[in-house]
């Protein structure tokens with residue numbers, strides 16, 4: 442038998458070392474990658490928060506709090522356990538006395554991500570899907586990505602049935618609120634979609650999403666899609682003919698329309714045809730913070746006139762600040778424009794944004810509102826009752 446030359450042995454050793462290094466790196470990337478990314482993209486700006494007075498805490502504990510927007514399903518965290526990073530999980534929802542968190546599902550994000558003029562042909566979610574080992578079906582299908590994340594929320598309920606419930610209709614909601622009022626330490630979630638690109642151009646996908654538990658659809662996200670134009674898209678067009686059918690189908694199914702990220706033309710087009718209240722799940726207002734997707738006074742009035750509700754975001758480009766005061770200023774502005782019944786919380790927790798506090802510290806906002814002169818009755822409405830009233834009328838009545 443011929444012995445291989447020292448050079449060949451060296452090459453073979455080198456190859457083996459490189460391969461093991463690559464495998465080790467892959468293991469590190471796949472195990473730490475999603476956590477690393479989620480941690481870096483979802484920070485909290487204020488580490489030392491003001492202490493909460495006992496009066497404010499008592500008021501906070503008596504509120505029914507609803508937040509309209511959190512992208513927490515995207516990052517692969519086990520939401521039944523408390524994390525050191527990110528903004529939302531079941532233990533922190535309970536600590537923050539949140540009655541209902543709307544979990545919104547993201548399916549495609551352009552790369553690079555621009556505030557204006559994003560084309561529709563790039564995608565960074567595929568990297569998260571690969572890192573988190575989502576099923577192969579999600580690699581190419583946006584509908585599958587939405588359905589997969591919906592399944593994660595159902596799994597969360599199965600994992601913590603005593604502490605977390607998924608709400609799909611008025612019957613669920615009222616039974617849940619009764620058990621909560623009876624003293625059970627429990628919180629809840631409802632599914633929303635961020636961007637109708639997940640319909641993949643098919644009206645019938647609305648029904649598949651409904652069957653998976655989705656009750657709210659944001660028509661566009663960061664780019665124009667087959668249904669509607671985006672404030673960050675290339676065309677700034679409005680609702681398409683498919684979009685009109687989608688609005689109609691959603692009304693038949695008692696699903697809620699979310700106009701966050703929509704182009705001005707889309708907002709106008711939807712308001713022309715809808716007979717149901719519309720939501721804006723997470724936004725800022727031009728009156729306190731100029732921005733491509735922040736709502737003008739006219740849009741606030743139009744949305745309020747449908748009986749709709751505007752969720753104020755907690756991050757910098759929504760409210761031009763990263764403190765509680767900036768959020769309260771935007772809330773105050775909406776109240777001055779359209780009254781106390783049309784404003785709500787739309788944090789965008791875990792939405793790749795920096796926010797002043799995580800969901801466990803939502804009492805900071807109760808205190809900020811009180812210090813700004815809002816009455817307890819006002820605070821109840823802002824923190825959740827405005828949305829609760831809407832859900833109790835416009836969700837499907839029963840399964």
Ligand SMILES: [Zn+2]
Nearest residue numbers: 635702723792
């Ligand atoms: Zn968003």
